[in-house]
Amino acid sequence: MESSLPFPLEAVPNQSKTINTKVNRNKILQRFYNLPIRNKQLLGLFTSEVISILGLVGVGALLIVSSGQSQLRNQAKSELVVTQLNYNTKIDQMGFGFRGQSDNFAIIAAANQGDALTPDLKQKVKKILQNEIKAREIEYATLVGRDLTVIVNANEDRTGEFFNPNNLVDQVFRKPEQIKSSEIVSWSELIKESPPLPPNLMNQDALIRYTVTPVKNPNTNNVIAALVSGDIVNGKSPIVEKTLEAFDGGYSAIYLRKPDGDFILTTAKNQSQNLDSDSELNQVNLPDQTLLKEAVISPGETVTKRIAIGKQTYTMAAIALENFAGDPIAVLVRGTPEVQLNELLKNSLLLQLLVSALALTADVFLAIFLGKIIVKPVKQLQSTAQEFSQGNRQARAEILADDEFGQLANTFNQMADSIDSNIEEISLKEIKIRQEVEQARSLQQSTKIIAEEQRQIREMLQKRAVELLKEVDLISKGDLTIKAKVTADEIGTIADAYNVTVSSLRQVVTQVQAAAQQVTTSTMDALVSVESLSVAALQGESEMAAALDRTQVMAESVKDVATKAEQAETFVKQATQKVQLGDTAMNRTVDGMMAIRETVAQTRQKVKRLGESSQKISAVVNLINSFAEQSNLLALNASIEAARAGEGGKGFAVVASQVRSLAQQSATATSEIEELVSEIQAETNEVVVAMETGTEQVVMGTQLVNETRHNLNQITAASNDINRLVKEITRATFVQSVASEAVTQTITNVAEIASKTSQEAEVVSSAFEQLSQVAQTLQANASKFKV
Numbered sequence: 001m002e003s004s005l006p007f008p009l010e011a012v013p014n015q016s017k018t019i020n021t022k023v024n025r026n027k028i029l030q031r032f033y034n035l036p037i038r039n040k041q042l043l044g045l046f047t048s049e050v051i052s053i054l055g056l057v058g059v060g061a062l063l064i065v066s067s068g069q070s071q072l073r074n075q076a077k078s079e080l081v082v083t084q085l086n087y088n089t090k091i092d093q094m095g096f097g098f099r100g101q102s103d104n105f106a107i108i109a110a111a112n113q114g115d116a117l118t119p120d121l122k123q124k125v126k127k128i129l130q131n132e133i134k135a136r137e138i139e140y141a142t143l144v145g146r147d148l149t150v151i152v153n154a155n156e157d158r159t160g161e162f163f164n165p166n167n168l169v170d171q172v173f174r175k176p177e178q179i180k181s182s183e184i185v186s187w188s189e190l191i192k193e194s195p196p197l198p199p200n201l202m203n204q205d206a207l208i209r210y211t212v213t214p215v216k217n218p219n220t221n222n223v224i225a226a227l228v229s230g231d232i233v234n235g236k237s238p239i240v241e242k243t244l245e246a247f248d249g250g251y252s253a254i255y256l257r258k259p260d261g262d263f264i265l266t267t268a269k270n271q272s273q274n275l276d277s278d279s280e281l282n283q284v285n286l287p288d289q290t291l292l293k294e295a296v297i298s299p300g301e302t303v304t305k306r307i308a309i310g311k312q313t314y315t316m317a318a319i320a321l322e323n324f325a326g327d328p329i330a331v332l333v334r335g336t337p338e339v340q341l342n343e344l345l346k347n348s349l350l351l352q353l354l355v356s357a358l359a360l361t362a363d364v365f366l367a368i369f370l371g372k373i374i375v376k377p378v379k380q381l382q383s384t385a386q387e388f389s390q391g392n393r394q395a396r397a398e399i400l401a402d403d404e405f406g407q408l409a410n411t412f413n414q415m416a417d418s419i420d421s422n423i424e425e426i427s428l429k430e431i432k433i434r435q436e437v438e439q440a441r442s443l444q445q446s447t448k449i450i451a452e453e454q455r456q457i458r459e460m461l462q463k464r465a466v467e468l469l470k471e472v473d474l475i476s477k478g479d480l481t482i483k484a485k486v487t488a489d490e491i492g493t494i495a496d497a498y499n500v501t502v503s504s505l506r507q508v509v510t511q512v513q514a515a516a517q518q519v520t521t522s523t524m525d526a527l528v529s530v531e532s533l534s535v536a537a538l539q540g541e542s543e544m545a546a547a548l549d550r551t552q553v554m555a556e557s558v559k560d561v562a563t564k565a566e567q568a569e570t571f572v573k574q575a576t577q578k579v580q581l582g583d584t585a586m587n588r589t590v591d592g593m594m595a596i597r598e599t600v601a602q603t604r605q606k607v608k609r610l611g612e613s614s615q616k617i618s619a620v621v622n623l624i625n626s627f628a629e630q631s632n633l634l635a636l637n638a639s640i641e642a643a644r645a646g647e648g649g650k651g652f653a654v655v656a657s658q659v660r661s662l663a664q665q666s667a668t669a670t671s672e673i674e675e676l677v678s679e680i681q682a683e684t685n686e687v688v689v690a691m692e693t694g695t696e697q698v699v700m701g702t703q704l705v706n707e708t709r710h711n712l713n714q715i716t717a718a719s720n721d722i723n724r725l726v727k728e729i730t731r732a733t734f735v736q737s738v739a740s741e742a743v744t745q746t747i748t749n750v751a752e753i754a755s756k757t758s759q760e761a762e763v764v765s766s767a768f769e770q771l772s773q774v775a776q777t778l779q780a781n782a783s784k785f786k787v
């Protein structure tokens with residue numbers, strides 16, 4: 001009885017079932033998953049690099065802008081201090097000049113005379129005050145008495161008028177110290193004084209700088225009058241021009257604050273620093289008065305704000321000026337242009353974009369290179385696996401290296417060798433079974449018993465084959481733990497061989513799973529380390545960039561301080577030279593005073609000797625007068641005796657008469673000489689008194705000059721100390737500048753190294769991510785087998 005198996009035995013080893021499991025994902029995400037590994041790597045690296053570059057450029061620009069604006073605010077505050085110095089310098093000059101005039105003898109005499117001032121002295125004092133106005137380019141110069149009325153003023157004659165601007169004169173009489181203050185002068189007061197006003201000052205109040213200097217009686221040291229000087233600020237551009245010249249342009253202005261809170265521009269100048277513009281505008285108002293109001297409500301503090309004037313943006317700094325009563329009456333404003341900051345930001349962004357483009361290009365080439373290194377062995381292993389699955393049992397993976405991919409290829413080769421060997425054994429078993437079946441069929445024709453036995457054997461073999469197939473059916477689904485039942489017949493032999501093959505396959509799959517797990521674990525550990533390295537590198541790069549910016553700002557600040565210190569040293573040297581010239585002039589004045597003193601003393605001695613000589617002349621005249629009286633008496637006696645003598649004594653009587661006449665003439669002459677000598681003595685005494693008074697005045701002038709010279713010597717000593725300190729500051733700032741440049745260069749090098757480290761870490765991290773995905777895929781495929 002012939003029978004056949006229900007399926008070909010050669011198909012059993014190749015029986016398999018493929019299970020495709022797809023996870024529902026977003027279409028765009030699915031398209032990304034479907035990309036080749038190399039394309040995923042390139043796309044991921046390019047995206048991460050673009051994000052890093054955009055973040056780095058954005059943060060860098062933000063840091064540059066914030067640090068630049070902070071530096072501009074500090075620079076504007078420093079330049080505002082220079083504006084304050086320029087503003088106060090004029091007040092100090094007026095105070096120094098009028099302090100000297102307060103010791104002028106003509107002004108002291110006018111203060112003593114008050115209302116009884118003589119026309120000549122009044123004209124002399126008026127000329128002095130007019131010279132002060134002309135020399136110092138001011139508007140007010142007024143001598144005020146203790147009754148607060150004008151004694152003499154330089155402009156329109158206001159003698160006898162009440163004059164006490166903002167109670168400053170009264171304050172000087174109460175506390176005899178010089179006052180320097182900025183105040184508001186009304187338009188009505190300006191009309192009364194009628195000083196020469198700026199062209200644009202019409203029908204409005206003005207900002208004025210006052211100095212009030214006490215005039216003291218040199219004998220009693222009591223305040224007898226006050227000298228008031230006033231300089232109107234409105235329309236005077238030199239105040240702001242000095243600041244623009246010192247800092248090469250910008251905006252500088254002074255605003256008057258009215259009692260109602262409004263602001264009036266007194267003087268301003270705007271000089272552009274644009275590369276394509278060199279314009280200069282006067283009396284330019286701020287478009288917004290918020291800065292001025294903030295300065296008023298923050299007395300003593302400098303406030304800053306960014307303000308645009310036309311097409312130019314400035315970092316403005318402002319500070320309020322207070323009057324003697326402590327009320328804010330004006331605001332000083334200094335605007336530092338942001339042209340250099342904008343240019344720096346533009347150049348920095350261009351440089352960052354250029355460096356980013358070069359880095360992005362290098363990363364793309366590096367990714368392509370790494371992609372080839374990583375993807376090539378994976379593709380080769382994939383191609384070899386496909387050939388093997390299509391029936392090419394000789395296909396083996398090429399081992400390119402000893403890394404995880406090399407180990408995976410080696411494991412695949414071992415698995416392929418094991419499968420090939422098992423398939424050959426199964427084929428031999430199949431051939432042997434076919435031979436035995438053929439023998440059974442041939443013996444079937446011999447006898448019925450043999451046929452029956454053959455039928456039973458065939459049925460039993462068929463049954464055992466079916467049972468064997470049922471037992472190993474789960475193996476085709478990946479369950480390699482199934483073992484076929486081994487019996488004593490031929491099917492048992494096949495089952496035993498099949499069990500050996502499955503056992504070898506299970507060992508191979510176990511090795512593949514272990515290798516995949518090892519690759520996954522190693523890749524994940526390396527990925528975590530690389531990501532940590534990348535984060536640390538990015539953080540270090542950010543910190544290095546921030547430190548570099550701060551160091552650059554510090555270096556610029558140190559250079560600026562060094563420049564200002566050198567300028568200050570020059571100013572101090574100039575001031576010292578001027579003080580030395582003043583000291584030399586004072587020395588010559590003292591020498592002249594001493595010479596005058598010696599001359600007066602010598603003249604007084606000569607006048608005294610003249611008085612003594614006149615007294616001697618008076619004694620001689622008295623003696624001559626006595627001789628004349630005696631001669632007159634003798635002539636009288638001779639006349640009497642001649643008369644007694646009669647005719648004989650007539651001749652003698654004539655001689656006696658002539659002698660008597662000569663004696664009377666001598667007496668008359670001596671009387672006249674005596675009167676003349678008395679007049680000479682009286683005038684000599686007056687000259688002596690005048691000489692003594694002049695000597696005392698010379699002594700007093702000498703003392704004043706000595707005190708002034710002493711003060712100048714102290715100023716010279718202070719200037720020398722300041723000059724020495726400024727030199728030390730200059731040397732220190734130079735050393736700091738050199739050190740900060742070295743630190744900046746070091747931090748720049750470290751930042752470049754950190755940036756390269758971050759980029760390389762990102763590349764390695766991306767490669768490990770792709771390797772992890774491949775290992776996970778392999779592990780997933782191997783996990784389908786149950787071992």
